[in-house]
Amino acid sequence: DSTTPAGSCDAVVVGAGIAGLYAVHRLRERGLTVRAFEAGSGPGGVWYWNRYPGARCDVESVDYSYSFSDELQQDWDWSEKYATQPEILRYLEHVADRFDLRRSFQFDTRVTSATLDEQALRWTVRTDRGEQVSARFLLTAVGPLSNANTPAFDGLDTFGGEVHHTATWPHEGVDFTGKRVGVIGTGSSGIQSIPLIAEQAERLFVFQRTANYSIPAGNTRLDDATRAAHKADYPERRRLSWESGGGSPHRTHPKKTLDVTARERDTAYEERWKLGGVLFSKTFPDQLTDLAANHTAREFWERKVRAVIDDPAIAELLVPNDHAMGAKRIVTDSGYYETYNRGNVELVNLKADPIVGMDATGVNTTGAHYELDAIVLATGFDAMTGSLDKLEIVGRGGQTLKDKWTAGPETYLGLGVDGFPNFFNVNGPGATGVLANMVLHSELHVDWIADAIAYLDDHGGDGIEAEPEAVAEWVDKCRTLAEKSLLNTANSWYLGANIPGRPRVFMPFAGGFSTYREIITGIAESGYKGFAIR
Numbered sequence: 406d407s408t409t410p411a412g413s414c415d416a417v418v419v420g421a422g423i424a425g426l427y428a429v430h431r432l433r434e435r436g437l438t439v440r441a442f443e444a445g446s447g448p449g450g451v452w453y454w455n456r457y458p459g460a461r462c463d464v465e466s467v468d469y470s471y472s473f474s475d476e477l478q479q480d481w482d483w484s485e486k487y488a489t490q491p492e493i494l495r496y497l498e499h500v501a502d503r504f505d506l507r508r509s510f511q512f513d514t515r516v517t518s519a520t521l522d523e524q525a526l527r528w529t530v531r532t533d534r535g536e537q538v539s540a541r542f543l544l545t546a547v548g549p550l551s552n553a554n555t556p557a558f559d560g561l562d563t564f565g566g567e568v569h570h571t572a573t574w575p576h577e578g579v580d581f582t583g584k585r586v587g588v589i590g591t592g593s594s595g596i597q598s599i600p601l602i603a604e605q606a607e608r609l610f611v612f613q614r615t616a617n618y619s620i621p622a623g624n625t626r627l628d629d630a631t632r633a634a635h636k637a638d639y640p641e642r643r644r645l646s647w648e649s650g651g652g653s654p655h656r657t658h659p660k661k662t663l664d665v666t667a668r669e670r671d672t673a674y675e676e677r678w679k680l681g682g683v684l685f686s687k688t689f690p691d692q693l694t695d696l697a698a699n700h701t702a703r704e705f706w707e708r709k710v711r712a713v714i715d716d717p718a719i720a721e722l723l724v725p726n727d728h729a730m731g732a733k734r735i736v737t738d739s740g741y742y743e744t745y746n747r748g749n750v751e752l753v754n755l756k757a758d759p760i761v762g763m764d765a766t767g768v769n770t771t772g773a774h775y776e777l778d779a780i781v782l783a784t785g786f787d788a789m790t791g792s793l794d795k796l797e798i799v800g801r802g803g804q805t806l807k808d809k810w811t812a813g814p815e816t817y818l819g820l821g822v823d824g825f826p827n828f829f830n831v832n833g834p835g836a837t838g839v840l841a842n843m844v845l846h847s848e849l850h851v852d853w854i855a856d857a858i859a860y861l862d863d864h865g866g867d868g869i870e871a872e873p874e875a876v877a878e879w880v881d882k883c884r885t886l887a888e889k890s891l892l893n894t895a896n897s898w899y900l901g902a903n904i905p906g907r908p909r910v911f912m913p914f915a916g917g918f919s920t921y922r923e924i925i926t927g928i929a930e931s932g933y934k935g936f937a938i939r
């Protein structure tokens with residue numbers, strides 16, 4: 406038996422992304438012994454894996470950074486308004502070193518299962534290296550967008566050229582010089598990488614199934630004066646972020662979209678457009694709840710976008726015609742639409758001619774054969790639950806989390822699952838996570854969990870477990886909120902609609918970041934109402 410004897414600790418943390426790193430820091434600060442595992446060879450999570458050209462965050466760097474240490478936020482200098490993947494990775498590596506987090510992590514190690522001991526209320530965690538660890542608490546910080554989705558294209562494995570998924574990009578980079586490249590997918594990953602691949606490749610074919618809404622980033626380099634101003638303004642910036650709907654200091658227009666004149670509306674959109682980025686879809690407070698309001702933003706967007714595309718027939722294909730603006734996460738780009746004015750770029754409309762499959766020399770659609778040297782899969786993720794499914798998490802009665810969630814994920818506050826005591830999932834279904842600034846959301850979750858553990862210890866408790874009634878109520882609340890939102894109306898990864906066979910359930914809590922924060926904080930202050938404490 407190659408299995409080493411069971412080590413024992415207070416908490417096991419899975420994942421060295423933004424949430425996992427902070428979880429290790431916070432729990433250790435609380436005096437807990439922590440063992441942490443990460444499949445990658447270093448910290449960074451999503452920023453470790455997604456190394457495709459053009460990968461960038463769509464939240465401003467000054468906001469997409471930890472708030473827990475003022476020294477850290479004062480010391481770190483961001484070079485651009487929207488940081489690139491390499492810069493965010495450097496930042497996370499810096500955090501790992503600065504707070505001496507690496508010593509708690511074992512890298513290149515995948516957790517394969519976690520099994521509850523119902524009597525002892527402990528988790529036995531096993532890894533693909535044969536370790537076995539027993540812990541009181543299990544924290545999964547595996548990332549809502551970490552399980553790459555490779556569609557089952559017929560003949561993909563017979564393709565003779567290179568195939569790269571944006572989410573598992575080679576560390577040494579890819580040189581497309583002189584190559585005929587096909588990019589499949591026009592979500593964030595496709596839209597960010599397409600302009601850069603187009604500059605390098607001899608020819609680029611973009612295979613688009615659903616057109617997306619993208620907004621120019623208006624990215625800039627940050628000068629010393631701007632950085633100093635940001636740093637001086639941090640207390641206020643963070644205060645506004647914690648009190649906001651999405652975890653950044655953005656404030657929507659005080660009035661509803663249709664309560665202002667057409668001219669005021671255009672001025673507001675124009676101002677927001679100049680600032681750049683995804684917050685355009687939150688210019689007015691009701692843009693994601695009222696279709697008529699949404700339509701005005703969409704019209705403004707369409708005018709702007711059509712104006713930069715030379716060929717009206719291409720523009721027609723690039724303007725979405727099947728979902729409201731923001732119902733799928735909109736994209737923040739740099740030069741995306743202009744890329745279609747290049748002579749070496751061709752847009753392939755998969756709505757008219759779907760992909761039939763690949764063969765040795767390229768991609769076949771129902772309309773044509775595309776001869777290629779390389780295929781880039783920018784086909785997204787089996788989001789929210791995909792990575793949890795890969796872990797065998799076995800709760801009471803031998804039931805796995807995957808089986809419990811066959812009809813869709815069900816949680817209490819996104820933080821507890823009945824039948825799975827002392828298990829906390831960070832930034833997953835039932836929480837605002839993916840609809841907010843993930844860094845602040847990670848801090849919110851981890852602080853909440855650390856406080857819950859402290860509460861247990863202060864009250865001599867062994868276990869904390871969501872009550873089934875509380876789960877049912879929360880699931881209902883999440884559904885009701887989603888039904889009021891346009892977010893519920895597109896075939897997005899928020900609903901698992903991008904993955905064949907997934908139940909169509911809106912997974913995040915759609916009530917807004919500050920509301921979510923108030924709710925979970927209130928529950929903690931109430932002595933963990935809805936949780937059974939043993």
Ligand code: NA7
Nearest residue numbers: 556590591592593594595614615734783784785786898903
């Ligand atoms: P997304 O946003 O899920 O985009 C994936 C893209 O791949 C999208 O355009 C899909 O079209 C397309 N896709 C997926 N499967 C297929 C098949 N079988 N055939 C053709 N096209 C396909 O993933 P990203 O990685 O770009 O971004 C994920 C998140 O990361 C993003 O929302 C940001 O929050 C950051 P579809 O729309 O399904 O028709």
